[in-house]
Amino acid sequence: SQQGEEDPQALSIQEGENATMNCSYKTSINNLQWYRQNSGRGLVHLILIRSNEREKHSGRLRVTLDTSKKSSSLLITASRAADTASYFCATDARGSNYKLTFGKGTLLTVNP
């Protein structure tokens, strides 16, 4: 069953604005990962946050993890048109042997 659920399903913003996407999951996890997918392409790994971490930064990306609420958020600051893509969270559940369960994704459109 799908574990990660992102919201919103679609988000449209103007260049320069910040974009926030949320992800909820159901079981205990080892880590949570965020990926980006441009239309018809493979996935690009953005950031991994472990279950004992609460926040992580990478460039314009900021990820938070709240294991008590089983949720995570991805913030993209100062968005660019090139950030237009689908964003997926994926959870590595405890005992899953590194298998990832993907959410349905958020389609982000950044308008120039």
Added chain:
Amino acid sequence: GAVVSQHPSWVICKSGTSVKIECRSLDFQATTMFWYRQFPKQSLMLMATSNEGSKATYEQGVEKDKFLINHASLTLSTLTVTSAHPEDSSFYICSAVELKETQYFGPGTRLLVL
């Protein structure tokens, strides 16, 4: 970063034929690779876990005789779609695990069965 390649990037075949897709980790060894399937505008669905030197582990509902997986070496896993039918048309993506945490994904293979 770690690079995973897939070949071919797209393939069109006639119904009833078999298609082989290769997944390679180019600059690291991967004891575990995964195969996913993605339908248009949907998320990735895990099909199977490919382990080097042993049989693949298939997810519930995935026919192992339909989707043959061979993990021949630490850098190569292959997925063969046997007797392909139009409903097998999809985007197939592989991933390889590096450093036991991060999965790196290939660029995907688009399969169209006529």
